[in-house]
Amino acid sequence: MQKNSNINLKNMKKINKAMTLKCLWKYEELSRTELAEKTGLSPATITSLCEELLNENMIIEERAGVSSGGRKPIMLKINPCGGYICAVNILTQSITYTLINMDLKKIKEFVVKNSEEIIIQNLFENLVKDIDALLAESNVTIEKLIGIGISIPKEYDNIDRRVLFNTGVSADRVNLDIALSFNYKKPVFIENDINARAIAEYHLGAARYTSGFMYIDVSEQVRAAIVYDGQVAKGPIFQNNDIGHMIIDRNGPRCTCGRKGCLEALASMTAVIKKIMNKSSDNKTVISSAEKTGTIKKIDSDFVIKCANEGDSFIREVINEAVEALCIGILNLSSIFSIHNIVIGGKVKRIKYFADLLRLASNKFGLSEDMGIVVKMATSADESINMGNGAIVLNSFFEDMERW
Numbered sequence: 001m002q003k004n005s006n007i008n009l010k011n012m013k014k015i016n017k018a019m020t021l022k023c024l025w026k027y028e029e030l031s032r033t034e035l036a037e038k039t040g041l042s043p044a045t046i047t048s049l050c051e052e053l054l055n056e057n058m059i060i061e062e063r064a065g066v067s068s069g070g071r072k073p074i075m076l077k078i079n080p081c082g083g084y085i086c087a088v089n090i091l092t093q094s095i096t097y098t099l100i101n102m103d104l105k106k107i108k109e110f111v112v113k114n115s116e117e118i119i120i121q122n123l124f125e126n127l128v129k130d131i132d133a134l135l136a137e138s139n140v141t142i143e144k145l146i147g148i149g150i151s152i153p154k155e156y157d158n159i160d161r162r163v164l165f166n167t168g169v170s171a172d173r174v175n176l177d178i179a180l181s182f183n184y185k186k187p188v189f190i191e192n193d194i195n196a197r198a199i200a201e202y203h204l205g206a207a208r209y210t211s212g213f214m215y216i217d218v219s220e221q222v223r224a225a226i227v228y229d230g231q232v233a234k235g236p237i238f239q240n241n242d243i244g245h246m247i248i249d250r251n252g253p254r255c256t257c258g259r260k261g262c263l264e265a266l267a268s269m270t271a272v273i274k275k276i277m278n279k280s281s282d283n284k285t286v287i288s289s290a291e292k293t294g295t296i297k298k299i300d301s302d303f304v305i306k307c308a309n310e311g312d313s314f315i316r317e318v319i320n321e322a323v324e325a326l327c328i329g330i331l332n333l334s335s336i337f338s339i340h341n342i343v344i345g346g347k348v349k350r351i352k353y354f355a356d357l358l359r360l361a362s363n364k365f366g367l368s369e370d371m372g373i374v375v376k377m378a379t380s381a382d383e384s385i386n387m388g389n390g391a392i393v394l395n396s397f398f399e400d401m402e403r404w
């Protein structure tokens with residue numbers, strides 16, 4: 001009995017230490033009194049935990065805070081130089097390597113070209129070469145590396161992520177994360193791009209520290225992630241972020257999945273492009289800008305966004321229909337998952353008036369703060385996806401009880 005109760009006390013301390021660090025991470029800086037209030041731990045426990053964390057260089061003491069009458073309190077914060085994360089965003093054309101400190105601040109970044117050959121044959125070798133270069137250029141040793149966070153786009157969902165890895169004893173095909181983890185002796189997390197963007201939005205964007213929200217990415221496809229308390233919800237429904245195939249209008253256009261009237265077939269940029277093409281030929285007219293430049297066959301998202309931002313009224317009308325379909329989708333998703341905070345990101349963010357159309361359609365379909373549903377546009381920059389990758393690593397680092 002005595003032994004068990006010791007184990008429990010030890011575990012309790014680890015949990016409290018992780019909770020204290022996560023609290024400081026979330027609120028950026030707090031006094032010991034505030035930490036006790038936020039965590040619910042006693043002031044004596046907080047004092048003792050902070051002493052240990054200061055000795056471990058995990059936290060630092062900051063400037064004096066605002067006094068509420070007595071002595072000015074010393075503020076505590078996570079030591080930004082306590083460790084570093086290597087974040088890697090893989091896209092079809094390029095790979096971005098970013099070194100991030102514990103404040104989620106970018107220390108160093110470079111971009112290298114990507115190719116199908118790298119993805120299929122040499123991904124592991126290239127990642128190791130460039131991660132080594134990132135660490136060397138930043139003067140960060142492996143000991144200071146907390147972990148590696150990688151995002152991979154949907155285009156690579158079906159590639160074989162096993163790589164040939166030589167352990168010195170044998171050469172086997174192992175999963176990329178295992179091979180990298182073995183190589184660096186650090187944890188490695190591989191996420192899809194939507195989850196990484198959602199986490200970036202939680203730490204740096206419109207959903208900053210919202211307890212639960214849904215991030216919906218509207219680009220060529222419509223995909224989503226749910227984030228609860230800073231962690232992406234996992235499960236069969238969200239495994240492939242495929243909410244885009246929820247049916248909105250059973251008489252709607254055919255979707256790539258074979259069904260009719262899916263959210264993706266009505267609200268994605270692909271749907272907008274298709275509608276522009278169809279409506280153009282139906283009416284024996286073509287959209288003015290495409291006609292002028294003779295590029296009707298090259299209509300893609302970038303072209304549509306450009307025309308939209310130049311004020312093409314026909315495109316605005318088509319986009320408005322897509323926004324209305326999106327709002328019906330949001331209404332359904334909000335009811336199914338009991339999520340009341342929605343953040344819209346993706347390529348549509350680049351359409352200047354998208355937020356205005358979204359606001360109007362939200363009012364029309366009863367998506368308002370009065371109705372308990374808040375719909376916002378994403379605010380974190382596209383490049384901040386690597387901050388999401390970094391935050392996924394840090395979150396796990398703070399929660400890893402074995403560390404403490």
Ligand SMILES: [Zn+2]
Nearest residue numbers: 245255257262
């Ligand atoms: Zn579909």
